[in-house]
Amino acid sequence: MRGLVWLLPWLLVAEVRILTDFPNASAGQVTQVSPLHFRVGVKGQADQDGRNRQANWYFFRVSGVPKGAEILIDLVDLPGEYNYQPNRGAVTKDTRPYWKEGKKGGWQEARGDYDPAEPRWRLRFRPKKGEFLVAHIPPYTQANLRMLRKETQPVVEQIGRSVGGRPIELWTFDRSGGNKAAPVVWLMLRQHAWEAGTSWAGEGLLRKLGTGIVWKVLPWCDPDGVAEGGVRFNKFGYDLNRNWDAPNDAALRPEILAQKAAIEDWLKEGKKVDFFLTLHNTETGEYLEGPADSTLGQSLYSKLKEETLFDPDRPYLSRMAVERTGRANVIQWLWKTHQVPAFLMELRIAASPRRQARPTAESWREFGAQLAGQIAAALLAK
Numbered sequence: 011m012r013g014l015v016w017l018l019p020w021l022l023v024a025e026v027r028i029l030t031d032f033p034n035a036s037a038g039q040v041t042q043v044s045p046l047h048f049r050v051g052v053k054g055q056a057d058q059d060g061r062n063r064q065a066n067w068y069f070f071r072v073s074g075v076p077k078g079a080e081i082l083i084d085l086v087d088l089p090g091e092y093n094y095q096p097n098r099g100a101v102t103k104d105t106r107p108y109w110k111e112g113k114k115g116g117w118q119e120a121r122g123d124y125d126p127a128e129p130r131w132r133l134r135f136r137p138k139k140g141e142f143l144v145a146h147i148p149p150y151t152q153a154n155l156r157m158l159r160k161e162t163q164p165v166v167e168q169i170g171r172s173v174g175g176r177p178i179e180l181w182t183f184d185r186s187g188g189n190k191a192a193p194v195v196w197l198m199l200r201q202h203a204w205e206a207g208t209s210w211a212g213e214g215l216l217r218k219l220g221t222g223i224v225w226k227v228l229p230w231c232d233p234d235g236v237a238e239g240g241v242r243f244n245k246f247g248y249d250l251n252r253n254w255d256a257p258n259d260a261a262l263r264p265e266i267l268a269q270k271a272a273i274e275d276w277l278k279e280g281k282k283v284d285f286f287l288t289l290h291n292t293e294t295g296e297y298l299e300g301p302a303d304s305t306l307g308q309s310l311y312s313k314l315k316e317e318t319l320f321d322p323d324r325p326y327l328s329r330m331a332v333e334r335t336g337r338a339n340v341i342q343w344l345w346k347t348h349q350v351p352a353f354l355m356e357l358r359i360a361a362s363p364r365r366q367a368r369p370t371a372e373s374w375r376e377f378g379a380q381l382a383g384q385i386a387a388a389l390l391a392k
């Protein structure tokens with residue numbers, strides 16, 4: 011009899027599920043501690059040599075929580091490595107997880123505590139309808155991108171395919187009005203799959219592209235990674251913002267090859283690139299980097315700092331020298347090989363010290379729109 015009484019609560023909650031059966035989803039090992047307490051590993055991803063493990067993309071659905079019950083989820087397996095240096099993980103006290111209930115609800119920060127000892131996040135949820143989503147930051151998926159393409163109507167070229175056979179597209183918005191001397195801007199978004207914030211910013215940017223400029227956009231640089239819930243490497247473990255100076259390899263790194271060829275074909279036709287920018291996310295850093303003596307980079311940095319949501323944590327910086335062959339990022343390679351004025355911007359996902367708030371899909375879009383305006387102003391003032 012005692013056994014049956016003990017079993018009853020188990021039966022009532024036996025249907026709790028942690029699910030990753032949808033695009034962009036990811037979770038590692040799941041362990042049930044008690045009926046309403048689960049440990050969910052962050053899957054993480056390592057590079058082609060099994061190094062540089064980064065564990066900062068998780069996106070899963072929890073279903074079957076009994077009405078009115080609280081469920082505990084511990085996010086674990088966080089430690090990793092960045093540029094060969096071990097760390098406690100990219101998921102920290104500064105990056106409280108997000109959750110979302112129902113189709114219409116927005117993403118909100120979850121309740122819970124970070125324990126640096128393990129390290130882990132212990133999250134507490136009391137879903138109204140027994141079901142909810144959890145993610146590192148508000149996801150931006152292929153479905154979002156499809157809607158953006160429909161809305162903004164770019165000229166679309168398929169420039170290649172990913173390892174997994176997914177198309178890689180180049181979008182063109184020719185707003186030059188037929189002016190052959192119009193400035194040309196190249197933008198690169200989502201080189202790293204986890205960095206959904208760059209897609210939210212990109213969306214705001216593409217909705218506000220100024221006239222007098224030709225805009226070339228690589229909107230989705232790691233289609234496999236986003237679809238499959240990856241972090242920063244392609245299917246063979248190659249970091250898509252390193253390896254730009256590694257040998258061209260259509261089998262191992264088709265994504266980089268396609269993007270490189272698209273830019274080089276443009277240059278070979280005698281066309282120019284006045285400004286190249288790749289957008290990234292970090293946990294707590296925010297900055298702009300590019301060629302050391304670039305007045306364009308320095309003035310854009312100042313304008314962004316003064317007039318937009320950009321809240322840099324360091325001055326304009328330059329790291330255009332490649333530390334080790336095979337580790338060049340896209341801007342180092344473009345600058346060294348083609349003298350293209352190429353820039354990289356990092357946008358933090360933790361709270362901005364100036365705003366005392368974490369970015370949201372809306373604030374990223376707002377910043378993207380501001381960025382479009384500042385890029386256009388800088389180039390048209392030249």
Ligand SMILES: [Zn+2]
Nearest residue numbers: 202205290291
């Ligand atoms: Zn990145």
